[in-house]
Each structure stands twice: as structure tokens, then as C-alpha cells.
Amino acid sequence: MPDKSNQPRLEQLGAYPFERLKDLFDGHTPNPELPHIDAGAGEPRLPLPGFVADTLNKNLGGFSKYPSTIGGIELRSAIAAWLKRRYNLAEVDPVTQVLSANGTRESLFAIAHALVNPDTQNGERPYVLMPNPMYQIYLGAAITAGAQPWFLPCTQASGFAPDLASVPEHVWANTALIYVCSPSNPTGWIADEAYYRELLELADRHDFSIVSDDCYSEIFWQKKPAGLLEVAEKLGRTDFSRCLVMNSLSKRSALPGMRSGLIAGDAELIKRFTKLRSYTGPATPLPLQHVAAAAWSDEVHVAQHLDVYRQSLKAFFGVYGGDIPAGSFFVWLPVADDEAFALAAYEQQAVTILPGTYLGAEDSNGINPGAGFIRAALVDGPDAAKELARRLKAVRI
Structure with a gap:
């Protein structure tokens, strides 16, 4: 990465990935004919485990x-x-x-x-x-x-x-x-x-x-x-x-x-x-x-969640093709130009994904290993994963 060692420490930091993504999308709109799919953030959107509400209600006095x-x-x-x-x-x-x-x-x-x-x-x-x-x-x-x-x-x-x-x-x-x-x-x-x-x-x-x-x-x-x-x-x-x-x-x-x-x-x-x-x-x-x-x-709810993630990975790659990653619920996909692909996915298919460049850093040779990849999060279940794969395959840059 470029030498910024003479700057104050906080000023040495670039914008956080999602701020960079916001700037990339500024002035652009997603395809209004499609419901938006947010596969950018790693935010699981599965049902709450059953014990959460009861345990919380029994212990509300602790807020004092x-x-x-x-x-x-x-x-x-x-x-x-x-x-x-x-x-x-x-x-x-x-x-x-x-x-x-x-x-x-x-x-x-x-x-x-x-x-x-x-x-x-x-x-x-x-x-x-x-x-x-x-x-x-x-x-x-x-x-x-x-x-x-x-x-x-x-x-x-x-x-x-x-x-x-x-x-x-x-x-x-x-x-x-x-x-x-x-x-x-x-x-x-x-x-x-x-x-x-x-x-x-x-x-x-x-x-x-x-x-x-x-x-x-x-x-x-x-x-x-x-x-x-x-x-x-x-x-x-x-x-x-x-x-x-x-x-x-x-x-x-x-x-x-x-x-x-x-x-x-x-x-x-x-x-x-x-x-x-x-x-x-x-x-x-x-x-x-x-x-x-x-x-x-x-561990019951953990096993249930794992089953959903495995079904989602299987559904995604069954449509998109390629190898299922060994771990996590992210897919890390090679593309010709990650920023251009992310912007096209947003405009053409109403999909939010993260360019790999934003998750990497330039080394001393000026190479960013994240460039040329996009990250998508499979956090909405297998049906949504299948639709995400279909839309990403349709992106043209």
C-alpha cells in the first residue's frame, strides 16, 4: 500500500468497504423491475432461536x-x-x-x-x-x-x-x-x-x-x-x-x-x-x-442454521457453477473487473455485492489480491441463493 506513515494514524485509513460501495453506487439506481437482493453484508437473516425471547424477558431487570x-x-x-x-x-x-x-x-x-x-x-x-x-x-x-x-x-x-x-x-x-x-x-x-x-x-x-x-x-x-x-x-x-x-x-x-x-x-x-x-x-x-x-x-439451532447454509451453497452453485467453498457463507467469484461487475449487478439485476478490491490492500508491488473477485453473502436461504446465482449469471459488463 502507498506509504502514509507521516500522516496521523486515523488519516492513514481509507474509507471502509461499505462506504466505498456507497460512493460507487452514488448516482446509480437498481433495476426497478426487480426486488432488491442485498448480498453485500455478512448479516445472517434467519429466524431467531426459540429461547431468545423467553430468556430475555426473564432477565429484563438486569438493564438496571x-x-x-x-x-x-x-x-x-x-x-x-x-x-x-x-x-x-x-x-x-x-x-x-x-x-x-x-x-x-x-x-x-x-x-x-x-x-x-x-x-x-x-x-x-x-x-x-x-x-x-x-x-x-x-x-x-x-x-x-x-x-x-x-x-x-x-x-x-x-x-x-x-x-x-x-x-x-x-x-x-x-x-x-x-x-x-x-x-x-x-x-x-x-x-x-x-x-x-x-x-x-x-x-x-x-x-x-x-x-x-x-x-x-x-x-x-x-x-x-x-x-x-x-x-x-x-x-x-x-x-x-x-x-x-x-x-x-x-x-x-x-x-x-x-x-x-x-x-x-x-x-x-x-x-x-x-x-x-x-x-x-x-x-x-x-x-x-x-x-x-x-x-x-x-447446539440444536446451530445445526439447523448449518443445514440452511449448506442448502444455500448447493442451490447457488447448482445454478452458477463452480466449486463450493470449504467454509463460511460467502461466495468469492472471479470476474473481469470487480467494481464494474458490482455496479452492473446493481443497475441490471438490483443486486448488491462487494467488489473484492475493497476487501484487499495493495502490497509493496502495487498488487491487490482482492481485485478481480466479488463477494456475495448467502444469508437469505436456498431459494434466495438460487435467484442470486441466476441474476449474477445474467450480469453483463
Whole structure:
């Protein structure tokens, strides 16, 4: 990306992807003869799990009390129990190894401010590594925390795996943390155990932390994804040293409006993050904590949602053609010109999708790996997915 290091940190950030999309569509109108399909945002639009309303109503009195920023012990215990079940872990301490979060967006952004020392070392600021293309919160976190972002190219040639071999030794030596996202937003790539093992070996050798964005962990086509904590424990790292995972009820439970998630892992890193959050004060209201505890404790609704996502993926690719991604509910499709295609889809087919360019960043060679792709979210069920595929196939640029 262009060197903006002399600008104030906030000014170094470009417009957020959806602001860029708004600018792209400015002055253009969708086809009025078709109902609009919004496949731009990853916002699940499935029915609320049945327990939500009852649990909320039983605990409305909690709105009259200040909630703790770390989350109540009932919620943290439910999270710890879920992590143990999901990843077959021997032990997760809800007191020292778990925090509640206001969704993964908040925690993924704030963690860089807890773990990055922006002072120069050996003449340069520390690096924060991230996949490219990516969830743009990683980039915003790195820049505002005073770090240098380093982009790991995720290309079709590598199956969209972030390329660890591309990182120079001097960058590894000055790395503060690395973000990994599996299943990936936007590509659908899934990390295997070997990938996590390599990351852990690199983290030990070069003294950095691993932050795993597991937001899509329960949305997969065939094989349930492995997790960072799971691999760490298999390697004897029962303290999860250097490891933090973030997850959310937004995708798992189709509850994006609750803004509720988890942070778990290395107790020392949790302690540092707790100190930061004691000042920034993001606390989940107590009634919502009760709903969240119920959600982490129930797998029936998760299985139902997964079935809908699988049906949607099958319906989409049955019409559009191509290979179903390993994970997430996004489709990452190659096109000749992603911005032109997104605009044409809007004008011709009343469809909102996101150009891949907006989810990537230019590397030192001026290459944006997101260019030439579009991202569409399958969040409205299989019938809508089939119609989306039909309309995207009809787009002409």
C-alpha cells in the first residue's frame, strides 16, 4: 500500500468497504423491475432461536445494573464449556482464560492496542501480519495501534491460504501479532492442523502472538474446522501460550444485533486485554449475557442454521457453477473487473455485492489480491441463493 506513515494514524485509513460501495453506487439506481437482493453484508437473516425471547424477558431487570466488562461468570462458564465441547479441550478456565466481547469486531480491533508496542525497535515499528484480502478491521487495528501492516497474499494458486513463506525474516523478527481467519472471510479457505502448527512454531521462534478470528467456525461445507486452541493443546500447550481466539454469536447463532462474542486463550494475554477493556468499557448488558449463555449452551439451532447454509451453497452453485467453498457463507467469484461487475449487478439485476478490491490492500508491488473477485453473502436461504446465482449469471459488463 502507498506509504502514509507521516500522516496521523486515523488519516492513514481509507474509507471502509461499505462506504466505498456507497460512493460507487452514488448516482446509480437498481433495476426497478426487480426486488432488491442485498448480498453485500455478512448479516445472517434467519429466524431467531426459540429461547431468545423467553430468556430475555426473564432477565429484563438486569438493564438496571451496570454489567462487568469481562462478562459475568455464568456467561464465561458457558463459553468455556462450549470451547471444551467444540474442540475437545481438557480444560478452559472461565475466570482467567475467557472474556465476553461485544462481537468479534470490537475485540479484533482492540486487541492490537493491547498487544502492540508502537515504539520503534531496531529502527522500525513492529509489524502486524494479516491475510490479504481480509476483514478490514485487521488493517484498521494495525494502523491505529501504531504498527506496520504486513500482508499475506491469499491467491487462487495457493487455494487462498495466507502465504507464510512470503514473509521475510526481518519482518518475522519484528512481528507483534498475526491475524488468522478460518474459515476465511472472504475466500472460504480453512486452516488445517499443519497450518496452525507452523504458526505456533513461528510464534515461539520470533516471540509474537496469534489472534484467530473464528467467527465462521460453525459454517462449513463438509469437515468441521480445526481450531487454534485445539491444536495448541495437542502440542502440550495447555496454557494456550501466545494464543487468543475470538468468536461471536453473530454467525453461529444468527444474532448479529446482540453484539455478543468471546475472547479466550493465554491467561497472560487475557490479563493484558482485560486491563485495556477496563478503561474502554465495552460491556454486554446483563439480560443479553443471559441470552448469550443460553446460545453457547444450545447446539440444536446451530445445526439447523448449518443445514440452511449448506442448502444455500448447493442451490447457488447448482445454478452458477463452480466449486463450493470449504467454509463460511460467502461466495468469492472471479470476474473481469470487480467494481464494474458490482455496479452492473446493481443497475441490471438490483443486486448488491462487494467488489473484492475493497476487501484487499495493495502490497509493496502495487498488487491487490482482492481485485478481480466479488463477494456475495448467502444469508437469505436456498431459494434466495438460487435467484442470486441466476441474476449474477445474467450480469453483463
